[in-house]
Amino acid sequence: MLAIEKKRLNELLRRMNRDFQVYVPYLENGTGKFAPYQEERELYLEMNTLLPPKDIFFPQTEKMYKFRAAGNELEIEEIAEQKEKQVVFGIRSCDAFSIDCLDKVFLSRGYEDAFYKNKRENTLLVGLACTAVGDTCFCQSMGLNPQEAVGVDLQVLDLGAEWGFKARTAAGQELLAKYGDVLHETGASPLPAEEFKLKVEVEGVPEKLSRMFDHPVWEEVSRKCLGCALCTYLCPTCHCFDVSGKVKGEEGYRFRCWDSCMFSEYTRMAGGHNPRPTKKERVRNRFMHKLSYFVERYGQLLCTGCGRCLAKCPVNMDITAVIRKIKEAEVE
Amino acid sequence: MKEITQKMRDTARELLSSGQVALVLGWEKGYPWYKSAPTFIDKVEDVERLVFDEFCHNNLSKYLLDLAAVDGKVALFVKGCDSRGVNRLIQDNQVKREQLYIIGIPCPGLKDPDDAAGKNWGDEINGAVKCQDCRFPNPVVYDLLLGEKVPAVERGRETRELIERLEKMKPDERYEFWAGQFNRCIRCYACRNICPACNCRECVFDRAVPEWLGKANNLVENQFMQLTRAIHVAGRCIECGECERACPVNIPLMALNRKIINDIEELFGEEPAGLDPEKKTPLGRFELDDPEKFM
Numbered sequence: 001m002l003a004i005e006k007k008r009l010n011e012l013l014r015r016m017n018r019d020f021q022v023y024v025p026y027l028e029n030g031t032g033k034f035a036p037y038q039e040e041r042e043l044y045l046e047m048n049t050l051l052p053p054k055d056i057f058f059p060q061t062e063k064m065y066k067f068r069a070a071g072n073e074l075e076i077e078e079i080a081e082q083k084e085k086q087v088v089f090g091i092r093s094c095d096a097f098s099i100d101c102l103d104k105v106f107l108s109r110g111y112e113d114a115f116y117k118n119k120r121e122n123t124l125l126v127g128l129a130c131t132a133v134g135d136t137c138f139c140q141s142m143g144l145n146p147q148e149a150v151g152v153d154l155q156v157l158d159l160g161a162e163w164g165f166k167a168r169t170a171a172g173q174e175l176l177a178k179y180g181d182v183l184h185e186t187g188a189s190p191l192p193a194e195e196f197k198l199k200v201e202v203e204g205v206p207e208k209l210s211r212m213f214d215h216p217v218w219e220e221v222s223r224k225c226l227g228c229a230l231c232t233y234l235c236p237t238c239h240c241f242d243v244s245g246k247v248k249g250e251e252g253y254r255f256r257c258w259d260s261c262m263f264s265e266y267t268r269m270a271g272g273h274n275p276r277p278t279k280k281e282r283v284r285n286r287f288m289h290k291l292s293y294f295v296e297r298y299g300q301l302l303c304t305g306c307g308r309c310l311a312k313c314p315v316n317m318d319i320t321a322v323i324r325k326i327k328e329a330e331v332e
Numbered sequence: 333m334k335e336i337t338q339k340m341r342d343t344a345r346e347l348l349s350s351g352q353v354a355l356v357l358g359w360e361k362g363y364p365w366y367k368s369a370p371t372f373i374d375k376v377e378d379v380e381r382l383v384f385d386e387f388c389h390n391n392l393s394k395y396l397l398d399l400a401a402v403d404g405k406v407a408l409f410v411k412g413c414d415s416r417g418v419n420r421l422i423q424d425n426q427v428k429r430e431q432l433y434i435i436g437i438p439c440p441g442l443k444d445p446d447d448a449a450g451k452n453w454g455d456e457i458n459g460a461v462k463c464q465d466c467r468f469p470n471p472v473v474y475d476l477l478l479g480e481k482v483p484a485v486e487r488g489r490e491t492r493e494l495i496e497r498l499e500k501m502k503p504d505e506r507y508e509f510w511a512g513q514f515n516r517c518i519r520c521y522a523c524r525n526i527c528p529a530c531n532c533r534e535c536v537f538d539r540a541v542p543e544w545l546g547k548a549n550n551l552v553e554n555q556f557m558q559l560t561r562a563i564h565v566a567g568r569c570i571e572c573g574e575c576e577r578a579c580p581v582n583i584p585l586m587a588l589n590r591k592i593i594n595d596i597e598e599l600f601g602e603e604p605a606g607l608d609p610e611k612k613t614p615l616g617r618f619e620l621d622d623p624e625k626f627m
């Protein structure tokens with residue numbers, strides 16, 4: 001396997017950053033997030049980031065087009081698509097799988113989202129294997145391997161004193177060839193991941209849920225929810241957005257921005273009717289979407305077990321506990 | 333705390349089985365071990381779920397807003413800060429005192445769950461920021477008090493030091509500081525939704541027509557949202573620190589809230605919010621001799 005001594009990783013990233021826009025995990029005010037590589041900054045590779053990398057592909061606020069309307073004249077200008085080649089370095093297995101989920105949403109089933117596609121196609125993913133497993137991590141229960149990410153071009157493995165690299169795609173091979181001069185062959189073997197503290201059995205849950213729309217469990221589960229959007233905004237797979245615009249005089253632009261099914265106005269219609277009037281319906285929707293609807297449509301769960309919602313929900317809503325409740329629930 | 337937990341369960345059992353209350357709001361053990369979560373108990377069998385430990389951060393008074401439809405009385409457990417939240421909601425006519433059975437718990441100060449992450453039971457864990465200069469650890473309103481009253485003690489200075497630092501800054505520097513903070517805001521609204529002072533039926537930020545606040549995430553709108561909120565809860569904020577605890581990106585919201593509280597106390601000689609439900613809030617009334625130092 002090709003490897004680099006841990007203390008020389010910066011040399012590799014610096015080289016890469018000349019050819020690509022490289023995103024790496026940093027700790028900012030105690031919050032882990034992906035940000036453009038800066039030589040002098042210390043990387044955060046101990047644990048997963050709190051903010052998921054999804055905004056690299058699907059920014060929280062994204063301008064779509066500009067317009068100018070004067071009298072009967074209308075001019076529309078597409079907002080320049082970003083074409084720069086980029087590398088996301090250090091993505092964990094849970095987050096790599098979340099990108100696979102987003103690909104399904106934005107690129108499959110006959111509609112391609114140009115904004116997402118453009119960024120996605122120009123991005124190489126470099127996975128980072130987990131050895132330390134967080135208290136709230138449960139990717140393994142969702143069928144993922146914390147050391148082998150789905151859909152990455154390169155997988156980085158922790159070899160103790162070195163970082164090892166395994167190419168997963170042709171593009172990954174090319175990357176390794178390109179930076180071969182800073183890498184060396186090693187016989188060291190990867191450190192294993194710790195035992196998971198959090199486990200949950202998810203088999204049968206999607207099918208069972210499809211018969212639980214009117215189940216009393218939702219009343220019980222949703223009671224403590226505050227209806228903020230924290231869980232959905234920290235979630236690497238949540239992808240709802242709202243389109244709005246800003247107009248000033250004759251000019252304006254349209255943009256889209258993250259939205260959340262946990263907000264009361266999310267489903268509020270013109271005229272005031274709201275088909276999801278209380279938090280019961282909203283919480284139900286969140287879990288149904290993750291654990292049932294998405295499985296029906298795309299054949300995979302919309303939860304990767306990253307545990308962010310559980311770690312940060314201010315009322316400790318625990319998706320694994322909800323899954324256990326669903327398993328125990330009696331259904332006619 | 334084991335003792336308090338036992339007393340909680342006994343009290344809840346007694347209240348529910350005698351039919352005095354229809355529902356008990358309390359805390360139960362969550363996951364991981366350094367989280368305790370709000371829980372709703374309406375059956376005697378479930379009282380064993382109740383706990384009190386160093387991670388019972390949630391101010392349960394917020395849930396009183398959801399309970400208008402509960403048939404019968406509601407019992408809830410309150411720490412010092414939470415009890416002021418109850419008074420505030422009574423004062424705002426959101427709930428009636430007669431509908432409540434308030435069980436006070438003198439609070440020894442809680443621990444910081446973020447510091448506990450990755451640690452084990454018994455390890456040394458920092459105190460919760462929200463408790464560091466708590467002035468009222470003993471409930472200010474209750475029907476029953478569990479345990480002995482505790483003295484108010486200073487447990488840290490982080491927020492006060494930040495306020496002192498901010499007060500010394502030039503306006504531009506101060507602007508830079510807060511801009512740096514609110515640039516990080518993801519507009520998840522956890523700070524608003526957990527806040528017992530935020531009890532408007534429809535929040536101005538949720539209003540679609542007219543749209544006072546757009547959904548775009550940018551510094552201008554993030555600041556507009558946070559400053560509006562800070563000013564709106566001024567004189568009503570009960571210093572529970574829940575907004576700051578809930579914030580996933582560690583924005584020091586309490587530096588803003590406490591600064592305003594300090595100013596109100598200094599300018600109007602007011603007592604802190606939520607001590608006396610009969611008294612109008614300083615910014616909710618008008619007097620001819622109100623000071624105008626800040627004008």
Ligand code: SF4
Nearest residue numbers: 225226228231313317
């Ligand atoms: S589950 Fe938690 S984070 Fe999500 S909306 Fe409810 S209170 Fe907020």
Ligand code: SF4
Nearest residue numbers: 235303304306307309
């Ligand atoms: S639902 Fe929670 S655990 Fe699952 S992917 Fe989203 S944030 Fe992670």
Ligand code: SF4
Nearest residue numbers: 048093094130137139
């Ligand atoms: S959920 Fe799995 S892949 Fe994600 S950070 Fe935790 S151990 Fe790593």
Ligand code: SF4
Nearest residue numbers: 527569570572573575
């Ligand atoms: S503003 Fe913060 S400290 Fe004040 S009442 Fe609301 S949540 Fe509590």
Ligand code: SF4
Nearest residue numbers: 517518520521523579
């Ligand atoms: S909780 Fe923090 S991130 Fe969320 S809206 Fe409030 S200040 Fe912003």
